[in-house]
Amino acid sequence: xxxxxxxxxxxxxxxxxxxxxxxxxxxxxxxxxxxxxxxxxxxxxxxxxxxxxxxxxxxxxxxxxxxxxxxxxxxxxxxxxxxxxxxxxxxxxxxxxxxxxxxxxxxxxxxxxxxxxxxxxxxxxxxxxxxxxxxxxxxxxxxxxxxxxxxxxxxxxxxxxxxxxxxxxxxxxxxxxxxxxxxxxxxxxxxxxxxxxxxxxxxxxxxxxxxxxxxxxxxxxxxxxxx
Ligand code: SAH
Numbered sequence: 001x002x003x004x005x006x007x008x009x010x011x012x013x014x015x016x017x018x019x020x021x022x023x024x025x026x027x028x029x030x031x032x033x034x035x036x037x038x039x040x041x042x043x044x045x046x047x048x049x050x051x052x053x054x055x056x057x058x059x060x061x062x063x064x065x066x067x068x069x070x071x072x073x074x075x076x077x078x079x080x081x082x083x084x085x086x087x088x089x090x091x092x093x094x095x096x097x098x099x100x101x102x103x104x105x106x107x108x109x110x111x112x113x114x115x116x117x118x119x120x121x122x123x124x125x126x127x128x129x130x131x132x133x134x135x136x137x138x139x140x141x142x143x144x145x146x147x148x149x150x151x152x153x154x155x156x157x158x159x160x161x162x163x164x165x166x167x168x169x170x171x172x173x174x175x176x177x178x179x180x181x182x183x184x185x186x187x188x189x190x191x192x193x194x195x196x197x198x199x200x201x202x203x204x205x206x207x208x209x210x211x212x213x214x215x216x217x218x219x220x221x222x223x224x225x226x227x
Contacts, residue, residue, distance in 0.1 A: 001042065004054035008070055009037060011056040015071040022207040028078040035104040036074050041067075043129065044097040063115045065212055067095045068157055072209065074101075076155055076178045079192050079206075082106045086152035089170065091141030092214065096122030098157055099134055109134045110148050112141045114215060140217050144170040151175060158214035159188040173197045184213035 013027065020026045042053035044067060049059050058066040077098070082088060086106040090099055093113035099122065102109040111134065113119035119138035126134050137145065141156065142164045149170035156167070156179040163179060171177050175195050182188030188211060193203045 001054070005037065008041075008054040008056055009033060012036065012071045012074050015056070016075070019075075019207060023075060023079075024206075025078070028074055029081075031105060032074055032078045032101075035077070035101045036070065038104060039097065039100045040129070041070070041097055044095040044100070044125065061095045061118070063118055065094055065115070065118065067097050068211075073098050076157075076190070077101055077105065079178045080153035080155060080176050082153055087148065088153040088155065089145055089148070089151040089167075090155050090157065091144070091167070092157035093119055093122045093136050094157065096126045096136070098155070099136070100126060100129070100131055102153075102155070103131045103134045106152070107133060108148075110145050110151075111136045112139050112145055114138070114140060114217065141214060142166065142216060146170060153177070154179075156180070156214060157211065159184060159209075159211035160214040163191070163193065164214075168193070168195070168201065171195045173199050180209045180211045185210075 016028055042050050045053045045059050056070050058069045061067050082105040087108045088102050088106050090111040093099055093111040099109055099111045116138040119136055123136045144166040150172035151170055152172055152175045154167050154171055154177045159180040159182055173195050174197050177193040179191050180188040181191050187208050190206045190209045191203055193201050195201050
């Protein structure tokens, strides 16, 4: 397993180099790479796919969803520029893998997932592994999680047709939002939005990506649970 993990980290570093002109950095923060080295990705994928857990690619996790490619997890985490005292909000908990990476880099991570089944499974997976600075909830991520706002960083791990206004509102001045924006199942653009201290937002398109869609739902309230 150590060999596979080492190869995964080397592939992330190589892909960062290959995309450096688009992403504006030649290497990722060492703390981010350390977090990727520490999280057991094999514990976040279905047992029958464990042999592929350290491949640098997405994998199916049930409910028609995927755990993102490790390079994408590393890059999006790096773009948030998290500090140890920060709080972060993730939309799209999925397997909980990205949540675990975030939890290692900041004080508190919150994560919202539309599929109750995935949310429950991720919550128990994270608790079993001792991540005690994580709170998850099943619900619609378009609304963010206003109770714990504002956040120093917000990461959306599914593609939205537009930037959900609630997420911009819940971002602290000085904070960063990373989100793939574009039509589902087509080319989307990974965007980095920085809210400056005066509250003005500045956005940058970084590179073309392919994410599962951030699904919209009219089911607000009702079936939501906190874990
Ligand atoms: N971060 C995850 C990747 C999950 S894929 C990981 O590391 O495994 C994106 C996830 O977004 C899916 O689980 C999908 O169910 C969820 N999702 C889709 N639409 C959503 C919405 N409106 N609100 C919250 N989650 C949503």
